[in-house]
Amino acid sequence: MGKKFSLGRLAFIGTPYFWLLIFFLFPFFIVFKISLSDLAVAQPPYVPNFDFSEGWNGLLLFFSQLDIENYTFLFEDSLYYKSYLSSLQIALLSTLLTLLIGFPIAYAMSKAPKRFQALLLMLIILPFWTSFLIRVYAWIGILKPEGFLNQALLWLGIIDKPLIILNTNIAVYIGIVYSYLPFMVLPLYASLERIDMSLIEAARDLGCSALKAFWVVTLPLAVPGIIAGCFLVFIPAIGEFVIPDVLGGSETLMIGKTLWTEFFNNRDWPVASAVAVILLLLLLIPILWFQKFQEKQMEAGT
Amino acid sequence: MTTAAKSYDSVSSEFSPWTDSNATPLIQFQNVTKRYGDFVAIDNLSLDIYEREFFALLGPSGCGKTTMMRLLAGFEGLTEGRILLGGKDISHIPPNQRPVNMMFQSYALFPHMNVEQNIGFGLKQEGKSKAEIKDRVEELIQLVQLQQFTKRKPEQLSGGQRQRVALARSLAKKPKLLLLDEPLGALDKKLREQTQFELMNLQEQLGMTFMIVTHDQEEAMTVASRIAVMSKGELVQVDTPAQIYEAPKSRYVADFIGNVNFIGATVDSIAINKDAQEIEATLSNNTLVNATTTEITEIKQGDSIWLSLRPEKIAVDKAEPEGDRNKLKGTVIDIGYVGNVSTYHVQIAEDVIVKAQRVNRNRLRNRQITWDDEVWLHWNEDAALALDK
Incomplete structure (x- = not known):
């Protein structure tokens, strides 16, 4: 009976690891392998491939053909590091913008009467009911030179000729901030809503103005939510492809777009794989840091 | 009360400023009314509290005792009347500018600060120098006997220790009036009884004015110099514990106490x-x-x-x-x-x-x-x- 029980336990605990192995680690190794391969006019478009008929010699030959050429290429061509840097910049700035817009929203939600909070929460999640792609496309209608925004501004007399927003980086920022705002608001709201009102009153009682109480009590206690929200926005934003493709212009450089071009336009799978591997490594740094932070939080018992 | 003939209080007969017509009260509620919409929380209430008193507000939940305390702390604005502290109208002074501090029922300790930082918080806001803060915090830590725990965060403390931190923090600025909102509610019975006596000794030792809100009549009887029994936003009787018990003026008071x-x-x-x-x-x-x-x-x-x-x-x-x-x-x-x-x-x-x-x-x-x-x-x-x- 004990053995059966421990087998069941093993299966239970093992399932997520098995899942990660099959759907993350294994594909990653395939991509990694392709990144070490060479471009070829073939199907699939790279060499070498595993040839089991050659036996041991075939395996040796296979490994001898792998090299890091594609990685060195990434450093030689300025396009790639420019794409990385530009992605990093766009992701960082849009994360900051999302935080600046999301914080007041989350704060107002947490201060709203309890009976409205569930409704407000639902309104935040509401956009998810429509396809992401359609929502991004809808921004074209708003931002294009003859779109709603320009028409409204012209009608109000604020501008006398249409603003060029679509197909610029500004449109990309707008698209990212709009799309990822719920991911910022939800963790922020969760941490703000938990803050005991009496803590603010205690700070006021001990001599803080309302603003000071916000700075020394509310904000520090919202830090876990701020960090979680920033990661939830930053990590997908850095690899974002759809938004720069639909709203961005020719000068919009993002690594997701570069990756797409390599894969589908140039059909250079090895270089594209190298780009993807480097992106993953870049993202590992903030993810590991985030994990460290969470561990610290757990230890602190909050 | 002009004579001692009918006084049932023989213990603290030497301290009774409320019988002295020349004494000036520290706190004066003058015809104070507090309404929330149609609901009247405090109804045209007047009350004097004297310096060095340990004053208890006692009543069932919803009687307005917590509102009284929050009016004093400045968390709520009053609808009518005024509140004087030392003869000065404080009705419209924000909480951070009142010489009044409060010990919260939930203790409201800042979870991101350790014991020292919590206790020194008010002093830091006052802009006191680092050395001054350090001395005062040390003094308070001695007072509440938390020497071994100065670097701990609130969640690493027991209920009783948290209660002490909260008390020390509220005493730090030497307020003219200390408000205690159900300060012992979260402690178990034994610890509560012990702490009641500690509170009394502390109040006497520091010579401060304490005001406690409680629904525990035994607690009020034990610690207070005077008790105000409240019902539906009104004061039913304000008297010494012995008077309240032995000479209740209404069936409500007699029934509420004991x-x-x-x-x-x-x-x-x-x-x-x-x-x-x-x-x-x-x-x-x-x-x-x-x-x-x-x-x-x-x-x-x-x-x-x-x-x-x-x-x-x-x-x-x-x-x-x-x-x-x-x-x-x-x-x-x-x-x-x-x-x-x-x-x-x-x-x-x-x-x-x-x-x-x-x-x-x-x-x-x-x-x-x-x-x-x-x-x-x-x-x-x-x-x-x-x-x-």
């Missing part, structure tokens, strides 16, 4: 003795009883009154006592045994049950009175209080 029996009676005759009335009355079974009032009341001959009798003032005996007054015959229908005392529920008439308490001087094995026994209840001439019906 256990009490109310027996209906009809007034036969009234005699005035100093500033009270001495009443002779008849119960419905024609028993003659004596009763006193605590002040000159409207009670007249022929009126129906309540005879208010505390259970511990009624003796239970099998033998009929001498004399023809202040005694009742009945049957024991229930015995509530709590160890040190037993409460006998004695049926006097079909719908009248009187509770009488007996100290268990003998071991339980030798209990003389048991269920269904016929017993006599009797009490001294001055035991019963007459209350308007």
Whole structure:
């Protein structure tokens, strides 16, 4: 009976690891392998491939053909590091913008009467009911030179000729901030809503103005939510492809777009794989840091 | 109260500024009203609290006691009237500028700060120098005996330790008035009783004015110099604990504090003795009883009154006592045994049950009175209080 029980336990605990192995680690190794391969006019478009008929010699030959050429290429061509840097910049700035817009929203939600909070929460999640792609496309209608925004501004007399927003980086920022705002608001709201009102009153009682109480009590206690929200926005934003493709212009450089071009336009799978591997490594740094932070939080018992 | 003749308080007779007409109160509520929409939380209430008092606000939940405290702290604005502190109107001064500090029911310790930082928080806001803050925090940590825990975060402390941090933090700025909102509510009974005495000693030692909000009448009785019993936004009675217990002015107060029996009676005759009335009355079974009032009341001959009798003032005996007054015959229908005392529920008439308490001087094995026994209840001439019906 004990053995059966421990087998069941093993299966239970093992399932997520098995899942990660099959759907993350294994594909990653395939991509990694392709990144070490060479471009070829073939199907699939790279060499070498595993040839089991050659036996041991075939395996040796296979490994001898792998090299890091594609990685060195990434450093030689300025396009790639420019794409990385530009992605990093766009992701960082849009994360900051999302935080600046999301914080007041989350704060107002947490201060709203309890009976409205569930409704407000639902309104935040509401956009998810429509396809992401359609929502991004809808921004074209708003931002294009003859779109709603320009028409409204012209009608109000604020501008006398249409603003060029679509197909610029500004449109990309707008698209990212709009799309990822719920991911910022939800963790922020969760941490703000938990803050005991009496803590603010205690700070006021001990001599803080309302603003000071916000700075020394509310904000520090919202830090876990701020960090979680920033990661939830930053990590997908850095690899974002759809938004720069639909709203961005020719000068919009993002690594997701570069990756797409390599894969589908140039059909250079090895270089594209190298780009993807480097992106993953870049993202590992903030993810590991985030994990460290969470561990610290757990230890602190909050 | 002008004379000590009817005062039941013999313990703290030396400290009673409220009897001194020349004393100026520290806190004055002047016709204060607080409304939330249509709901009246505080209804045209006036109250004076004196320096060095340990003042308790007592009442059931929703009686307005917490609102009173929040008005003093400045978390709520009042609708009408004004509040003076040391003669100065503080009604519209924000909480951070009032010389009043509060110890919260939940303690409200800042979870991201350690013990030292929590205690020093108020001083830091005042802009005190680092050295000054350090000295004062050290002094307070000594006072509440938390020397080993200075670097701990609140979640690493026990309930009792948190309570001490909260107390030290609220004392740090030496407020003119310290508000304690159910300060011991989260502690277990033993620790609570011990802490009550510590609070009293501390208050005396520091010479500060404390105001405590509690729904625990024993706590209020133990710590307070005066108690204000509240009901529905009004003060029902403000008096010393002994006065509140021995000389309640209404059935509400008598009933709220401790256990009490109310027996209906009809007034036969009234005699005035100093500033009270001495009443002779008849119960419905024609028993003659004596009763006193605590002040000159409207009670007249022929009126129906309540005879208010505390259970511990009624003796239970099998033998009929001498004399023809202040005694009742009945049957024991229930015995509530709590160890040190037993409460006998004695049926006097079909719908009248009187509770009488007996100290268990003998071991339980030798209990003389048991269920269904016929017993006599009797009490001294001055035991019963007459209350308007």
